[in-house]
Amino acid sequence: MNNRNVLLIEDEPNIIEAIRFLLTREGWSVTAHSNGADAVSVVQAARPDLVILDMMLPGKSGMDILRELRAIADLAKLPVLMLTARGQSRDRDMAEKAGVSRFMTKPFSNAEVLKAVRDLVAQASRP
Amino acid sequence: MPRDSLTGARIRERRSIAGMRQADLARQIGISASYLNLIEHNRRRIGGKLLVEIARVLNVEPSMLTEGAEAALIATLREAAADAGAVTAETDRADELAGRFPGWAEVLALLHRRVASLERTVETLSDRLTHDPHLAASLHEVLSTAAAIRSTASILAETDGLEPEWRDRFHRNLNDDSRRLAESSKALVGYLDDNDTSEMQRGVPREEAEAFLAARGHHFPGLESGEQSPDDILRGAKDLAGRAARHIVRDILLQYQQDAQALPFDIFSAALSRLGPDPAVLAAELRADLPAVMRRLAAMSDEHMPGGAGLVIVDAAGSILFRKPVAGFALPRFGAPCPLWPLFLALSRPLVQVRRRITQVGRGTAHFDCLALAWPQGTTGYSDHPLYHAIMLVLPVRPSEAERDSLLQVGSTCRVCPRPACPARREPSILREGF
Numbered sequence: 001m002n003n004r005n006v007l008l009i010e011d012e013p014n015i016i017e018a019i020r021f022l023l024t025r026e027g028w029s030v031t032a033h034s035n036g037a038d039a040v041s042v043v044q045a046a047r048p049d050l051v052i053l054d055m056m057l058p059g060k061s062g063m064d065i066l067r068e069l070r071a072i073a074d075l076a077k078l079p080v081l082m083l084t085a086r087g088q089s090r091d092r093d094m095a096e097k098a099g100v101s102r103f104m105t106k107p108f109s110n111a112e113v114l115k116a117v118r119d120l121v122a123q124a125s126r127p
Numbered sequence: 128m129p130r131d132s133l134t135g136a137r138i139r140e141r142r143s144i145a146g147m148r149q150a151d152l153a154r155q156i157g158i159s160a161s162y163l164n165l166i167e168h169n170r171r172r173i174g175g176k177l178l179v180e181i182a183r184v185l186n187v188e189p190s191m192l193t194e195g196a197e198a199a200l201i202a203t204l205r206e207a208a209a210d211a212g213a214v215t216a217e218t219d220r221a222d223e224l225a226g227r228f229p230g231w232a233e234v235l236a237l238l239h240r241r242v243a244s245l246e247r248t249v250e251t252l253s254d255r256l257t258h259d260p261h262l263a264a265s266l267h268e269v270l271s272t273a274a275a276i277r278s279t280a281s282i283l284a285e286t287d288g289l290e291p292e293w294r295d296r297f298h299r300n301l302n303d304d305s306r307r308l309a310e311s312s313k314a315l316v317g318y319l320d321d322n323d324t325s326e327m328q329r330g331v332p333r334e335e336a337e338a339f340l341a342a343r344g345h346h347f348p349g350l351e352s353g354e355q356s357p358d359d360i361l362r363g364a365k366d367l368a369g370r371a372a373r374h375i376v377r378d379i380l381l382q383y384q385q386d387a388q389a390l391p392f393d394i395f396s397a398a399l400s401r402l403g404p405d406p407a408v409l410a411a412e413l414r415a416d417l418p419a420v421m422r423r424l425a426a427m428s429d430e431h432m433p434g435g436a437g438l439v440i441v442d443a444a445g446s447i448l449f450r451k452p453v454a455g456f457a458l459p460r461f462g463a464p465c466p467l468w469p470l471f472l473a474l475s476r477p478l479v480q481v482r483r484r485i486t487q488v489g490r491g492t493a494h495f496d497c498l499a500l501a502w503p504q505g506t507t508g509y510s511d512h513p514l515y516h517a518i519m520l521v522l523p524v525r526p527s528e529a530e531r532d533s534l535l536q537v538g539s540t541c542r543v544c545p546r547p548a549c550p551a552r553r554e555p556s557i558l559r560e561g562f
Contacts, residue, residue, distance in 0.1 A: 012272075014303070015275045017279075017300060018282060021293065022282065025286075083274075086267070106271055
């Protein structure tokens with residue numbers, strides 16, 4: 001077990017279930033949250049090692065959540081993997097400007113998600 | 128028989144070529160089949176907006192119907208030369224080209240029309256993809272469901288020794304998601320397959336309301352005569368489904384009713400035929416306020432307002448509250464309009480009448496006389512800040528070479544405006560990004 005925590009902010013229950021299953025089997029501890037409105041305070045309280053963030057959420061968009069996270073000093077380097085159904089280059093550009101760590105379009109492959117989670121947390125752990 | 132009296136026969140001929148039934152054409156242009164029959168047998172004169180509408184449905188130039196093929200061909204050649212901009216063409220010899228090389232002239236005209244048609248398609252699709260909330264939400268729903276299915280299916284296929292409890296659970300999820308995907312895909316395809324323009328516009332309540340008004344030519348004889356109330360009209364409005372759209376239409380019809388009572392049709396149309404369509408002159412003659420006169424002009428039928436009149440009303444944030452299109456002047460279906468419109472100049476100078484001759488960049492050679500005014504809404508107390516609306520009447524006018532240099536060049540909306548180095552540009556134009 002690696003005792004690392006992933007916070008999954010996503011409003012699609014079956015995506016939550018699939019990602020939770022995948023990561024849990026690899027030893028990750030997964031918490032899910034489905035509403036964008038209070039997502040920033042949930043991240044602040046949970047202090048996860050990585051956030052998987054959906055772009056379109058009820059209450060507040062993933063892009064706005066990302067910008068608010070990056071404005072908080074001790075969350076500025078938190079790895080954030082963004083999942084989105086909007087794969088246009090301008091969305092990718094906007095996410096990169098807002099400080100996303102990795103941008104992945106739906107539908108994604110499980111292997112890609114697992115690899116991204118492993119890589120991003122490993123990078124963040126390096127001194 | 129004089130040339131213009133054969134317009135009806137040309138409409139009939141073109142309709143036959145298009146393989147369209149009389150009833151179908153009548154329905155699409157919002158008149159009865161019996162009235163179209165009278166037009167086609169040259170027993171009713173036709174012009175203005177109705178002629179333009181018939182030409183649009185039959186996919187021909189209006190002059191093709193009024194003057195025959197050669198005049199329309201020459202007009203299209205001149206328009207193509209004008210739009211080419213940098214290329215110097217012998218525009219004054221367009222008739223010679225059409226006469227000596229009719230085949231090549233037709234090819235050139237065909238290509239010009241094709242370019243115009245493609246530009247309109249790009250404009251529509253770009254607007255829809257960028258701003259259509261229904262389309263964006265539908266695509267998100269489809270892709271999110273596909274993501275759930277793909278992820279769940281991979282787990283089932285690739286996980287050795289999956290516990291029966293998990294397996295059953297994922298099978299259930301897969302079943303639910305596949306059903307949801309089928310339904311959302313079907314809805315999305317239905318939405319995209321709907322090629323009827325008026326239907327395409329019904330994404331949000333204001334567009335549904337506009338489609339309802341456009342289908343009736345923005346003219347309501349029942350309100351003019353006082354025989355119907357707005358609620359009577361709404362009761363019979365089968366094509367107005369949404370509650371919000373009905374609310375919007377009701378407000379517009381109540382205003383229409385109030386205007387028709389203040390400026391009755393007989394009095395207003397008599398003044399219009401005597402004095403012409405200048406709203407300031409009509410307002411002074413009829414002792415009416417300018418916005419009411421502009422709304423009445425936009426509500427006149429083709430018979431009383433040949434060439435038609437466009438009307439736009441915005442609030443102080445620039446959101447379009449009402450729009451009646453007029454041929455040749457592009458009004459954006461989504462997104463904010465061009466801030467160079469005289470309408471916005473009026474908004475910055477409340478209660479001052481603004482009048483400008485304009486042309487729209489990249490939209491051919493049509494000229495328009497635009498008259499605008501901003502005025503406060505409702506009554507406010509001494510300490511309240513008034514809320515302003517601005518109204519702009521758009522009257523097509525004959526292009527004048529003498530005025531060409533003094534014309535104000537405006538766009539429709541930044542996204543589809545090719546004007547280079549525009550001080551009002553908000554975002555790059557797709558017309559300059561390789562489309």
